[in-house]
Amino acid sequence: xxxxxxxxxxxxxxxxxxxxxxxxxxALTEFVANAWDAGAHNVSITIPYKEDExxxxxxxxxxMTDEEFRSRWMTLNYDRxxxxxxEVSFPPEVDMTKRIAYGRNGIGRHxxxxxxxxxxxxxxxxxxxxxxxxxxxxxxxxxxxxRHTTEPRTGHGTKIRxxxxxxxxxxxxxxxxxxxxxxxxxxxxxxxxxNKIDLSQHRGVVSKKEFTTxxxxxxxxxxxxxxxxxxxxxxxxxxFWISGRLVGQPSWxxxxxxxxxxRFKAAKRYTIIIKTDDLIDEVLPDWSGFxxxxxxxxxxxxxxxxxxxxxxxxMKEHISEVRLDVxxxxxxxxxxxxxxxxxxxxxxxxxxxxxxxxxxxxxxxxAVGAVISIExxxxxxxxxxxxxxxxxxxxxxxxxxxxxWDVDDIAxxxxxxxxxxVVVEAIERIYNDKNTxxxxxxxxxxxxxxxxxxxxxxxxxxxxxxxxxxxxxxxxKEEDYDLEMIENPRxxxxxxxxxxxxxxxxxxxxxxxxxxxxxxxxxxxIIEVKRGGFEITSDEVSQVEYYVRQIRKSAVxxxxxxxxAYVVGTKLGDIDPEKETSSGRIHAVTYGHLVETxxxxxxxxRQRLQEHxxxxxxxxxxxxxxxxxxxxxxxx
Numbered sequence: 001x002x003x004x005x006x007x008x009x010x011x012x013x014x015x016x017x018x019x020x021x022x023x024x025x026x027a028l029t030e031f032v033a034n035a036w037d038a039g040a041h042n043v044s045i046t047i048p049y050k051e052d053e054x055x056x057x058x059x060x061x062x063x064m065t066d067e068e069f070r071s072r073w074m075t076l077n078y079d080r081x082x083x084x085x086x087e088v089s090f091p092p093e094v095d096m097t098k099r100i101a102y103g104r105n106g107i108g109r110h111x112x113x114x115x116x117x118x119x120x121x122x123x124x125x126x127x128x129x130x131x132x133x134x135x136x137x138x139x140x141x142x143x144x145x146x147r148h149t150t151e152p153r154t155g156h157g158t159k160i161r162x163x164x165x166x167x168x169x170x171x172x173x174x175x176x177x178x179x180x181x182x183x184x185x186x187x188x189x190x191x192x193x194x195n196k197i198d199l200s201q202h203r204g205v206v207s208k209k210e211f212t213t214x215x216x217x218x219x220x221x222x223x224x225x226x227x228x229x230x231x232x233x234x235x236x237x238x239x240f241w242i243s244g245r246l247v248g249q250p251s252w253x254x255x256x257x258x259x260x261x262x263r264f265k266a267a268k269r270y271t272i273i274i275k276t277d278d279l280i281d282e283v284l285p286d287w288s289g290f291x292x293x294x295x296x297x298x299x300x301x302x303x304x305x306x307x308x309x310x311x312x313x314x315m316k317e318h319i320s321e322v323r324l325d326v327x328x329x330x331x332x333x334x335x336x337x338x339x340x341x342x343x344x345x346x347x348x349x350x351x352x353x354x355x356x357x358x359x360x361x362x363x364x365x366x367a368v369g370a371v372i373s374i375e376x377x378x379x380x381x382x383x384x385x386x387x388x389x390x391x392x393x394x395x396x397x398x399x400x401x402x403x404x405w406d407v408d409d410i411a412x413x414x415x416x417x418x419x420x421x422v423v424v425e426a427i428e429r430i431y432n433d434k435n436t437x438x439x440x441x442x443x444x445x446x447x448x449x450x451x452x453x454x455x456x457x458x459x460x461x462x463x464x465x466x467x468x469x470x471x472x473x474x475x476x477k478e479e480d481y482d483l484e485m486i487e488n489p490r491x492x493x494x495x496x497x498x499x500x501x502x503x504x505x506x507x508x509x510x511x512x513x514x515x516x517x518x519x520x521x522x523x524x525x526i527i528e529v530k531r532g533g534f535e536i537t538s539d540e541v542s543q544v545e546y547y548v549r550q551i552r553k554s555a556v557x558x559x560x561x562x563x564x565a566y567v568v569g570t571k572l573g574d575i576d577p578e579k580e581t582s583s584g585r586i587h588a589v590t591y592g593h594l595v596e597t598x599x600x601x602x603x604x605x606r607q608r609l610q611e612h613x614x615x616x617x618x619x620x621x622x623x624x625x626x627x628x629x630x631x632x633x634x635x636x
Contacts, residue, residue: 010138013110019286021113024169025177026286028057030108031160032178032190033245033287035059037101038158039090043190047171048164055115055169056161062091063125063156066148069132073109073121074145086280091156100243100277107285112162118146119162129153181246207310213302215295217278221306224271236268238303240290241275248289255292257300259307266311274303319353325361326368333372341375423449424598431570431591442591443529446568447495447504450525452594453566453587457525462506467556468521472496472505475547501530503547512558520558524551524584526565536588537573544586545579552583568594 014021020030028045035043038061046056064072072083088099112119118135133147171193178190179197190197207223237250238259252260252267260267279299282290290296315322326349327334334342348371352359387395401410427445451458473496480498496503503526510522528544530536544567551563563584571590579586 007140008138008142010136012138012142013113013136017107017110017113019288020107020110022167024114024167025174026288027111027114027167028169028174029178029181029287030111031057032181033102034108035061035158036099036188036245037088038062039088039094039099040157041094041187041189043188044194045174045190045192047169047174047193049171051164051166051168053164054161055112055164056159057111058157058159060091060155060157062089063158064123064130065125065128066130066150069121069123069130073132076142077107100280102243102245102287112160113143114167115164116162117165119160122159122161123157124153125156127152127154209306211302211306213299215298217276217299219278219299219303220275221303221310222273222275223310224273225269236271237262238307239271239273240279241273242279242283243277245287247283247287254290254300255297257297257304259300259304260311266314270314272307272310322361322364323349323353326364329365330368330372333369337372337375341372344375345371420449420451420598423452424595427591428595443495443502446529446591446594447502447527450506450527452598453525453527453564456523459508461508462523462525463508464505465507465509465521468505468507468524468551471551471554471556472503472547475550501528501534503528505551507561510558514559520561521556522558522561524557524561524563526551526563528565528567530567530569534569535571535573536567536569536575536590538575540567540569541575541579541586541588545581545583548581548584548586 009015020026031045032043035057038059040059040061043057043059046054048055084101086100088101090099113136118133121132121134123130129151131149131151132145134143135146136142137144175192175195175197178192205222206225207221209221210218211221212218237252238254239250240247250271252258252262259272262268279290279296282293282296282299284291327346330345334345337345345368349364349368352364352367390398405413423445427442430442446452450462476496476498481496496505505524505526507521507524509519511517512520526544526547528547530540544565548563548565551557552561564587565584566587566589568589568591572588575588577588579588
């Protein structure tokens with residue numbers, strides 16, 4: 001094998017031309033388009049009724065010489081417009097009329113491969129007919145001429161035929177399809193099995209308008225009302241006719257642009273034809289649609305503006321009917337409102353439909369239902385007032401949120417975020433305030449916010465444990481407690497209130513197989529909070545280290561338990577903030593460090609929402625923070 005050559009797999013043509021080699025309607029459409037490009041005025045298609053009989057497409061176009069055939073037909077992805085120009089050439093005796101060629105990338109010639117792996121082409125001009133037997137191949141070429149003969153023949157034209165092995169077309173269906181894909185031209189006749197296809201002129205036209213897009217393309221817009229035409233096969237939507245040929249199928253959506261909601265009455269009634277010769281370079285090679293380009297996006301937006309103008313004009317005539325439909329459907333709910341509420345809903349319907357007559361019925365029903373719910377709610381007037389003050393962008397954002405999130409879920413998430421930000425805000429405001437009553441404010445804020453010390457502690461599994469409580473209680477003497485500050489020492493066992501600091505100890509429980517499958521404290525978290533203005537020195541670290549060691553020495557812990565102890569003060573002395581011992585880990589942190597770390601964990605939401613929290617005075621913010629973090633006390 002010559003390594004310098006390019007080789008083709010046997011199914012190369014089918015892989016790279018799937019639409020035309022697997023869809024009989026596209027194959028025959030391409031043959032008609034090729035005949036148009038060849039300057040033909042008559043196209044005859046013979047479709048057999050069973051396989052193994054011949055399908056034939058013949059036209060009276062210019063035909064090709066042997067040299068032309070080989071340079072055009074046998075060239076992969078032949079660029080018709082580059083080689084022959086955009087305009088069609090006609091046979092010598094034909095009156096010259098302007099036609100724009102459909103051909104782009106030379107894929108139409110492969111149409112017969114939809115029906116068979118081989119076919120015959122007869123093309124004649126200048127008194128000679130060239131006959132080619134062509135079949136798919138592999139190796140040095142994906143398809144080849146296996147036999148070439150010539151014979152004398154007068155006139156001009158091209159005839160392509162093949163024995164149908166697959167994808168046998170239905171003659172009646174092809175008649176409907178082809179009649180819908182090519183605009184009426186009195187000089188272009190297409191027949192299937194001898195019957196002329198009716199490429200009829202448009203009926204039911206209610207509007208015509210010509211305009212120029214921002215990209216300088218001249219478009220003609222024709223609106224057809226299906227109620228005024230008997231064309232049953234007419235598909236609704238925007239139908240692009242480029243140089244007289246339909247691009248793709250009519251649709252109300254192209255690219256990222258939706259011209260009209262397909263559920264709307266007008267969408268089921270009207271078809272809008274856009275005719276132009278200026279967008280030929282934007283059409284995909286197989287005519288299934290347009291290329292995705294900024295130029296087409298601009299064209300779509302320009303067309304949408306014109307469509308909106310027409311639809312709004314039409315729908316004003318039907319607006320009363322739309323309003324009555326909505327009121328009838330919502331009648332039972334409306335009757336539950338008082339007179340004022342009913343009038344408010346009525347005014348809302350009139351305003352919305354007047355501003356947007358093309359609003360979809362489903363959207364209007366949903367909006368009216370929401371307004372009725374608001375009218376029935378206790379705070380409905382407040383909500384309506386808030387909505388009235390919102391910008392259009394804010395309302396869109398609110399709609400997107402409500403479309404994705406349940407209101408209860410939103411309240412839960414916002415409540416949790418707010419609770420945490422409020423705690424951080426409160427700590428920052430009061431930890432340097434010498435007038436702060438720490439035992440009732442600062443200490444419970446910190447001690448009851450485990451998440452400040454690590455995400456791993458933010459779990460309901462961390463709770464007080466009676467065995468651990470007993471061990472902690474034995475660390476202190478009775479005179480260490482600040483009994484005057486304890487309102488009810490038996491209320492909760494989580495916090496130890498001492499004269500110079502407060503301590504909280506929680507843990508998770510896990511079965512200890514080494515101790516007879518008994519549940520024991522596993523992950524222990526100890527938090528010691530110093531009084532305001534307190535500097536953490538090596539003495540405080542040694543003290544906490546002693547607590548950790550004594551707890552480790554107790555027999556109540558899980559055999560593989562871990563202990564993390566945090567001591568919190570206003571500032572750090574000349575110490576290492578992190579210390580690891582054989583008993584556990586000791587962490588020395590400041591209130592400021594907790595605030596900074598928590599702010600980062602909350603994705604800097606405090607800064608983004610600073611205006612909101614600045615509006616709350618210190619008393620309010622502390623009150624909110626303590627609402628979820630009540631003072632907890634230990635049984636002494």
